Amino acid sequence: MDFNISKEHEMCKKVYRDFAEKEVEPIASEIDENCEFPYENIKKMAKADMLGIPFPQKYGGAGSDTLNYVFAIEELSKSCATHGVILSAHTSLGADPIYKYGTEEQKEKYLKPLATGEKLGAFALTEPNAGTDAAGIKTTAVLKDGQYILNGNKIFITNAGAADIFIIHAMTDKSKGTRGISSFIVEADTPGFSLGKKENKMGINASDTRELIFQNCKIPAENLLGKEGMGFKIAMGTLDGGRIGIAAQALGIAQRALDETVQYTQEREQFGRPIAKFQGLQWEIAEMATKVEAARNLVYKAAKTKDEGKRFSKEAAMAKYYASEIASEVANKAVQLHGGYGYIKDYPVERLMRDAKITEIYEGTTEVQKMVIAGSLLN
Amino acid sequence: MLNVIEKKCTGCAVCIDKCPFDALEMKNNIAVVDYNSCTMCGLCVKSCEYDALELNEESSQSKKDNSNYSGVCVIAEQRDNVLMDVSLELVSEGRKLADQLDVKLSAVVLGSDIKDTANELIAHGANQVYLVEDEKLKNYRTGPYTSIITNIINKFKPEIVLLGATHNGRDLGPRISARINTGLTADCTELAIEEKRGILLQTRPAFGGNLMATIVCPDHRPQMSTVRPGVMEKSEPDYSRTGGIKECKFDLDSDEIDSEIVKKSKIINLAPDSSELDLYTEIKEIVKQANKSVNLEKADIIVSGGRGVGKPDGFSTIKELASALNGEVGASRAVVDEGWIEKGHQVGQTGKTVKPKVYIACGISGAIQHRAGMENSDIIIAINTDSEAPIFEVCDYGIVGDLHQIVPLLSEAFQATV
Amino acid sequence: MKIVVCVKQVPDTNEVKIDEKKGTLIREGVPSIINPEDKIAIEEAVRLKEEFGGEVTVISMGPPQAKDALVEAYAMGADKAILLSDKAFAGSDTWATAYTLSQAIKETGQFDLIFCGRQAIDGDTAQVGPQVAENLSIPQITYVKGVDIEDDEIIAKRQLEDGYSVIKTKLPALLTVIDGLNEPRYPSIKRIIDAYNKEDTIQTWTVEDFEVDKDKLGLDASPTQVYDTFVPTRDHEPEILEGDVEEKVEKLIKKLKEEKVV
Known part of the structure; x- marks a missing residue:
């Protein structure tokens, strides 16, 4: 398949790689260890117009496309998967719903600062008792005197402690189930909106994941995104796009795990020769490489399908399902082939293995992706 | 050949001022060319608004007659009235080239209160030294140095001009070469004469030291090179040598150097507006920095550490051996980049080029970039745990083993013998 | 303030490898x-533009693919980028390169400042900057770090081997800058x-787009020529000292004494 990677894509890819090597790689292990959000790097990325890659320039974006955005996440994730998810959550989940469903005023007020990177975005759907089953959302929004009053909790929110603008999903009409969900744009400093403690995670440690707490949080009525009751549709549509981002993150992790293994197995000698000379190991590497390449094709295809304006739910789900599974598998193999060295933090593969796991879980677990894929086939 | 189209010449005399070689004058309101002085550089042609001057094809630069160029000339550099080592290295090397060509070797020094340098240059092989002394020339400045040296070159027409590839030499060399329209080869590490044509073979590293290139300048004179400090061997001075010393001052009226020419370097008719720039560049201050204490280029013995030292304080082992041998501490780029030791210690393509009597590489793999800076050392000793490390290919003696065991033993042994 | 920057596209010499058998670069x-x-x-030019206003024009001479370098320069904030590309320029040495660049700079009109990198990593000559300054008859300051x-x-x-000097001159002028002056932004x-x-x-x-003397272009007009290239080697046989640690050290000391170096 021809992904039609243009000169401008190539040039951007080079910039992402260069940025990742010089700015991200040197701090990746440290921010993982210290669970430190990379504020400085996000600022630098904003300066290079990396925080609004697929949005039109009139909204402050770079005026490029999803494929280019995928390259950014892939390259960043090769060096640090946390950088990848920060960019993905910001762009696909925080900014994209405003671009897709927002009014001109909302785009002017919220999309612009997000796309230029002046502000950081986040997205909240999940609650303690509502994950995949969105109908179970308990957070409510009640319209009163021209304001919506929000009450409830959201959990596991990526970028929570760092974001300025949130897309929040709440029930406006409990009786209608998923059709009673609405989406809102909420600013971080709104009274009644507070953050819970930072989650202590297995991987992507530098990402700031928290609970959001709403206690009589009043927001202007014009911050309703779309119409009342459109929230579920907005959330699902947004997650379709988000999945391409996570798939790209998984692809970056997998590629790096493979690269590390290729290098290490040629350097490491046992029985008087590099271990890469052993056929058993060669076969492992061949399998890893083939899977990474297959994942790449799925991820790029999903991005291209979105860029062509076609329906892409199935493609995004396939890309996310496959890329995340093989990211875990390849990173796991990479650790195995590094032997004892793979298990210590001097080598990046142990971090890759921890970071890979989350890609199978967030923005729809592997099981949810399979539901989406099957759903699109079986009607 | 340069022609004046008399019908077009208005006698404005603009070209007279533009000519760097004083080869044009006004006679009866028409420009007239002195063909002995004209180098066909074409500056006057460009300056003429009336298209009254033209250079015709057959006399294009590549067909110049070079037979009137002879001799090797070293542009010596002084700082604080002391000659830089590279200048003596160049005079020593220049002597060999001059002997091979059977021509004279001259040296030029600019500065103030620099008479002592002349004897030094003669002792190392110069036949003739030109001193240009003026308070204003005490410190190097691009403008006046370019003008004066260009004039000296144009007057005495050496076939080869050598400069040290110091920061100043590399500032000055290209400026001169552009002014006199000849070739310049930068940062040479080897010079030789091709016997067939008697031309200078100028060899220099390129592509980050991955490749050596030999450059020639067959048709233009002089052939100019800047030469990397520390590469050429400095000969033993012989103070019984004799040579001519010619002093040229701005306000000097007579003598061997045509005072008029030197005077002109002050008035400057070399290039448009250059008189202003000669005067204008001003040195506000010169600051010496402490990193001078590392003197790798002059060291007889260098003990260098690379990644194999393991950690920043691993260098203490290296330093002990260096001090036991009364040598200096060197380092590979990798450890300098890591911040384990200051940049001043770095040996290699992007660091210093050294050629001590003994170079001991400890825990250095010997990447090409590092080798570029040390492989001319007389004796290279490599200590590395990896028997496949490329450093073992360039060493004279190699020890496969852990430097942390070997180096302290060496320190101990040498301390006992010294 | 009108600023011109001369740039060169180069192979990343850190990535250059050698074909040991053929003795050539890969x-x-x-x-x-x-x-x-x-x-x-x-970066320095764009910063000055941001501070004082004006325009940055980037000029490069090279093959058509050098356009990539100019795209990058544009993306770093240059307002205009000009690629001088013509078969007639091929094989230029520093003299001919400086001539061609100087003519193009003249064609762009008035300028206040010209910035060049000190030297290119493929040639390491550091000559083009000063030669352009000479051709344009303007002062130069090389090795600039502030x-x-x-x-x-x-x-x-201006960086010197053993310190630095502070130099003042009048605009227009040409500066060649060194690593450490600033941290270049990402495109x-x-x-x-x-x-x-x-x-x-x-x-x-x-060549048709600006005023040049065609006899001063490219290989034919270049005073210097490449006579030969070769991969550096060392002509001797390394001797690896064997034995246990003490024996190796003893052997080495003996060797050094034989060589009369210690």
Whole structure:
């Protein structure tokens, strides 16, 4: 398949790689260890117009496309998967719903600062008792005197402690189930909106994941995104796009795990020769490489399908399902082939293995992706 | 050949001022060319608004007659009235080239209160030294140095001009070469004469030291090179040598150097507006920095550490051996980049080029970039745990083993013998 | 303030490998980059533009693929980028390169400052900057690691081997800059997209587009020629000392004594 990677894509890819090597790689292990959000790097990325890659320039974006955005996440994730998810959550989940469903005023007020990177975005759907089953959302929004009053909790929110603008999903009409969900744009400093403690995670440690707490949080009525009751549709549509981002993150992790293994197995000698000379190991590497390449094709295809304006739910789900599974598998193999060295933090593969796991879980677990894929086939 | 189209010449005399070689004058309101002085550089042609001057094809630069160029000339550099080592290295090397060509070797020094340098240059092989002394020339400045040296070159027409590839030499060399329209080869590490044509073979590293290139300048004179400090061997001075010393001052009226020419370097008719720039560049201050204490280029013995030292304080082992041998501490780029030791210690393509009597590489793999800076050392000793490390290919003696065991033993042994 | 920056696209010499058997460079697969010190030059020019206003024009001479370097320069904030590309320029040495660049700079009109990187990593000559300054009859300051502008004067810190000097000169002037002067920014993704999609961001000039004396171009006009190239080698047989640690050290000391170096 021809992904039609243009000169401008190539040039951007080079910039992402260069940025990742010089700015991200040197701090990746440290921010993982210290669970430190990379504020400085996000600022630098904003300066290079990396925080609004697929949005039109009139909204402050770079005026490029999803494929280019995928390259950014892939390259960043090769060096640090946390950088990848920060960019993905910001762009696909925080900014994209405003671009897709927002009014001109909302785009002017919220999309612009997000796309230029002046502000950081986040997205909240999940609650303690509502994950995949969105109908179970308990957070409510009640319209009163021209304001919506929000009450409830959201959990596991990526970028929570760092974001300025949130897309929040709440029930406006409990009786209608998923059709009673609405989406809102909420600013971080709104009274009644507070953050819970930072989650202590297995991987992507530098990402700031928290609970959001709403206690009589009043927001202007014009911050309703779309119409009342459109929230579920907005959330699902947004997650379709988000999945391409996570798939790209998984692809970056997998590629790096493979690269590390290729290098290490040629350097490491046992029985008087590099271990890469052993056929058993060669076969492992061949399998890893083939899977990474297959994942790449799925991820790029999903991005291209979105860029062509076609329906892409199935493609995004396939890309996310496959890329995340093989990211875990390849990173796991990479650790195995590094032997004892793979298990210590001097080598990046142990971090890759921890970071890979989350890609199978967030923005729809592997099981949810399979539901989406099957759903699109079986009607 | 340069022609004046008399019908077009208005006698404005603009070209007279533009000519760097004083080869044009006004006679009866028409420009007239002195063909002995004209180098066909074409500056006057460009300056003429009336298209009254033209250079015709057959006399294009590549067909110049070079037979009137002879001799090797070293542009010596002084700082604080002391000659830089590279200048003596160049005079020593220049002597060999001059002997091979059977021509004279001259040296030029600019500065103030620099008479002592002349004897030094003669002792190392110069036949003739030109001193240009003026308070204003005490410190190097691009403008006046370019003008004066260009004039000296144009007057005495050496076939080869050598400069040290110091920061100043590399500032000055290209400026001169552009002014006199000849070739310049930068940062040479080897010079030789091709016997067939008697031309200078100028060899220099390129592509980050991955490749050596030999450059020639067959048709233009002089052939100019800047030469990397520390590469050429400095000969033993012989103070019984004799040579001519010619002093040229701005306000000097007579003598061997045509005072008029030197005077002109002050008035400057070399290039448009250059008189202003000669005067204008001003040195506000010169600051010496402490990193001078590392003197790798002059060291007889260098003990260098690379990644194999393991950690920043691993260098203490290296330093002990260096001090036991009364040598200096060197380092590979990798450890300098890591911040384990200051940049001043770095040996290699992007660091210093050294050629001590003994170079001991400890825990250095010997990447090409590092080798570029040390492989001319007389004796290279490599200590590395990896028997496949490329450093073992360039060493004279190699020890496969852990430097942390070997180096302290060496320190101990040498301390006992010294 | 009108600023011109001269840049060169170079192979990343850190990635260059050698064909040991043939004794030649393997340039295949070696990425092309903007010469690192030229990036410093671009950054400094863009910063001065941001501070004082004005316009930055980047000029490069090279083959058509050198356009990539100009896209990158544009994306770093240059307003205009001009690629001088013509078969007639091929094989230029520093003299001919400086001539061609100087003529192009003249064609762009008035300027206040010219920035060049000190030297390109493929040639390491450091000659083109000063030669351009000479051709344009303007003062130069080389090895610059600090820049201050006051009215029509420039005050620059010039790196020396054993310290630095502070030099003042009048604009227009040419500066060659060294690593450490600034930290070059990353190219803007938005401006990369613009470079490829907006009209006239990158211009390509051939000999017909600016005033040049065709006898001063390319290989034929270059005073210097490449006579030979070779891969550096060392002509001796290394001797690996064997034994246990003490024996090895003893042998080495004995050798050094034989060589009369200690």
